[in-house]
Structures are given as structure tokens and as C-alpha cells.
Amino acid sequence: MRNIEKVLLHRKSKKIFLVKDLRDNFHTPFGTVSKVDLQNSQDMIKSDKGELFTILEPSFSDIYPHLQRGPQIMIQKDIGLILAKTGVNHNSRVVDAGGGSGSLCLSLANVCKEVFVYEINPEHYDVVQKNIKLLGLTNVTLKQENVYKGITEKDVDLVTFDLPEPWLALEHTEKALKTGGWLVVYLPNLHQVKEFLDATKKTKIHVLETIELLERKWKIEDKIMRPEFEMLGHTGFLTFARKL
Numbered sequence: 001m002r003n004i005e006k007v008l009l010h011r012k013s014k015k016i017f018l019v020k021d022l023r024d025n026f027h028t029p030f031g032t033v034s035k036v037d038l039q040n041s042q043d044m045i046k047s048d049k050g051e052l053f054t055i056l057e058p059s060f061s062d063i064y065p066h067l068q069r070g071p072q073i074m075i076q077k078d079i080g081l082i083l084a085k086t087g088v089n090h091n092s093r094v095v096d097a098g099g100g101s102g103s104l105c106l107s108l109a110n111v112c113k114e115v116f117v118y119e120i121n122p123e124h125y126d127v128v129q130k131n132i133k134l135l136g137l138t139n140v141t142l143k144q145e146n147v148y149k150g151i152t153e154k155d156v157d158l159v160t161f162d163l164p165e166p167w168l169a170l171e172h173t174e175k176a177l178k179t180g181g182w183l184v185v186y187l188p189n190l191h192q193v194k195e196f197l198d199a200t201k202k203t204k205i206h207v208l209e210t211i212e213l214l215e216r217k218w219k220i221e222d223k224i225m226r227p228e229f230e231m232l233g234h235t236g237f238l239t240f241a242r243k244l
């Protein structure tokens with residue numbers, strides 16, 4: 001069960017607030033929302049400072065920015081491409097390693113049937129576990145295990161690796177994937193990509209493409225219409241492969 005009862009969206013700032021308990025008054029920098037209003041209001045609510053909030057049902061995209069952070073997460077621009085290219089859906093079974101902070105594996109769990117997550121570090125394991133609970137996901141199996149030592153799952157549609165030496169798990173990936181299944185590897189450095197490509201040569205894993213995505217926001221205000229000076233540049237190389 002999701003442990004967020006409601007989401008409040010402050011209309012002026014567009015800031016999101018997660019309400020965990022409707023039996024308490026809820027405090028925000030824009031004033032306090034009373035528990036009576038929280039329990040009885042439908043679409044809109046006003047704080048004691050007269051600030052307006054829209055009331056929303058909790059959704060993945062509203063809770064996602066509030067997930068606890070441990071190690072460096074995979075950014076949504078890269079996650080989006082994985083979802084689009086592999087076409088995973090409500091029937092898909094997926095293996096992800098390492099879990100890290102859960103940004104990738106929980107985004108996968110939001111659309112897939114089942115996600116099996118390998119995370120070797122106990123502290124990161126705890127972060128993912130807390131984030132699973134916050135989102136109320138019930139289709140994630142989290143394992144505190146070294147994925148280089150093996151993958152138990154069989155017939156999976158997608159394996160994703162965001163860890164330093166994915167080639168050490170290639171043999172296990174071959175056994176875990178169904179024919180036609182996808183392997184997506186996310187690596188920050190090109191020499192790692194090369195090592196991965198070389199390692200696939202004697203396997204059933206066929207590499208299709210390696211992609212780097214850049215994201216640039218624009219500033220659009222009155223007479224200003226230009227790209228932002230700063231942008232999300234290099235995060236990592238995404239290599240897409242299939243078992244054939």
C-alpha cells in the first residue's frame with residue numbers, strides 16, 4: 001500500500017507536497033492546511049495564509065522527485081529512452097542491477113509486471129527499500145546480492161545494468177534473457193563501452209546501438225525566448241543490445 005494519502009500542488013509556485021496522514025494538520029511554507037479541510041475538500045484547498053492548493057491523487061510522477069537519494073541516480077531523460085526503445089509494458093519481467101537509489105528500477109516497476117533488483121551495498125539496498133515503500137509498489141523483488149555471481153530469474157524481457165563492470169554479468173544475462181530480450185547498459189566512460197562491446201562478441205548478445213542524450217531547457221518569459229545557459233550534458237552512454 002502506498003503510504004501517501006494525498007498530493008497538494010501549490011498553485012502559484014507549482015511545488016508538490018506529499019500528505020502522509022489526513023488526521024493531522026499539514027504545514028507548508030505557504031501556510032497550514034487544516035485536517036478538517038484535508039478530509040472534506042475535493043479539488044481545491046486553502047491554507048491559513050489564503051494560499052490555494054490543488055488536491056491530487058498520489059501518482060508516480062508526483063512522488064518521484066521526493067524519493068530518497070543514495071548513489072548517483074539515472075536521470076529521467078535516459079530512463080525515458082530505455083522505456084521507449086525496449087517497449088516494456090504491463091506484461092514485462094525485468095532484472096535491474098545495481099539498484100542504487102531506485103530511480104531506474106522503480107520507473108521500470110511503474111510500467112512493468114515484475115522487476116527484480118540486485119543491489120550489493122546494504123546502505124543502497126535500504127534506500128531502494130524505503131523508496132519502494134514510499135511509492136507503494138508491490139511488484140519489486142529487491143535482493144541484496146552481487147549480480148556478477150549470478151541471476152536467478154529466467155525468461156526475462158529486459159536486463160538493465162548501471163554498474164561499473166557489466167561484462168562480468170554477461171554470461172548470467174544470456175541465461176536470464178528470453179530470445180529477443182533486451183539488455184541495456186548505462187556507462188559513463190567510453191572505454192567501459194568498448195570493453196562491454198568486445199565482451200559481447202562471443203555471446204548471443206548482439207549490440208544494436210550506443211546513444212548519448214543531451215537535454216537543454218529553454219527560458220520562455222515575455223520577450224525572452226532562448227535556451228538556458230546551463231544544460232544537462234553528459235550523464236552516460238546507453239548501449240542497447242538484444243539476445244538473438
Ligand SMILES: C[S@@+](CC[C@H](N)C(=O)[O-])C[C@H]1O[C@@H](n2cnc3c(N)ncnc32)[C@H](O)[C@@H]1O
Binds near residue numbers: 105
Ligand atoms: C550508479 S548506482 C545505480 C543507480 C540506479 N540505476 C538509479 O537509477 O538509482 C550503482 C549501484 O550499483 C551497485 N553495484 C555495484 N556493483 C554491483 C554488483 N556487482 N551487484 C549488485 N549491485 C552492484 C552499487 O552498490 C550502486 O548502488
